[in-house]
Amino acid sequence: QVQLVESGxxxxxxxGSLRLSCAASGRTLSRYYMGWLRQAPGQEREFVAAISWHxxxxxxxxxxxxxxxxSRDNAKNTVYLQMNSLKPEDxxxxxxxxxxxRARVPTGRDxxxxxGQGTQVTVSS
Numbered sequence: 278q279v280q281l282v283e284s285g286x287x288x289x290x291x292x293g294s295l296r297l298s299c300a301a302s303g304r305t306l307s308r309y310y311m312g313w314l315r316q317a318p319g320q321e322r323e324f325v326a327a328i329s330w331h332x333x334x335x336x337x338x339x340x341x342x343x344x345x346x347x348s349r350d351n352a353k354n355t356v357y358l359q360m361n362s363l364k365p366e367d368x369x370x371x372x373x374x375x376x377x378x379r380a381r382v383p384t385g386r387d388x389x390x391x392x393g394q395g396t397q398v399t400v401s402s
Contacts (some may be wrong), residue, residue, distance in 0.1 A: 279304040279391050281373045286396030289363055295402070297358040299373030299393055307331065307351040309391075310376040312381055313358045315369035315398075322372070324384040326358060335380050341367075363400045370395040 281384055285297040296314070312327040324349035327336045335347050346359040356373060374389035 279306070279309060280350050280363060281375060281391060281393035283371065283393040283396040286371060286398045288399045288401065289400050291350060291365055291400055293363050294359070294361045295363065295398060297360070297371055297398075299356040299358075299371075301354040301356070301375070305344045305348045305351070306349065306354045306356070306375075308377070311347075311349060311377060312374045312376060312383055312389060313347060314389070315354075315367075315371045316387065316395075320369075322386050325371070327332040327376075328356065329382075334382070334400060336384070344387060360398070361377055363398075365400045365402045367398060368400050370399050381398055387398055 279301050282300050284357045313325040314322050316322040320371040328347045332349050344362045349356045372395045375391040376383035376389045378388050
């Protein structure tokens, strides 16, 4: 199973930017469809973005489309989430996740089998 470690979270003002990184170890990253999900206090974990094995396809939640960009560098075994024009409602713990699903784009929590520990993103108004 792949091990995932997120970094790059922090406190930022509304309108600012952050770049999250997810470093993978234990398995070759290109074996996995990768995603970012987030969970705000008292809410369900929700899909943010996903990227296919070699980066040819990306998918985004409507709430982040046009502001967030997911990317991957399989040579570095790393996935990124560039977050621009951040809003207070983006405040959450952000999780990197890996999926072996091949039938469709993984978006649900149960679609992913490996998770990082999460990194906190706080956007102040």
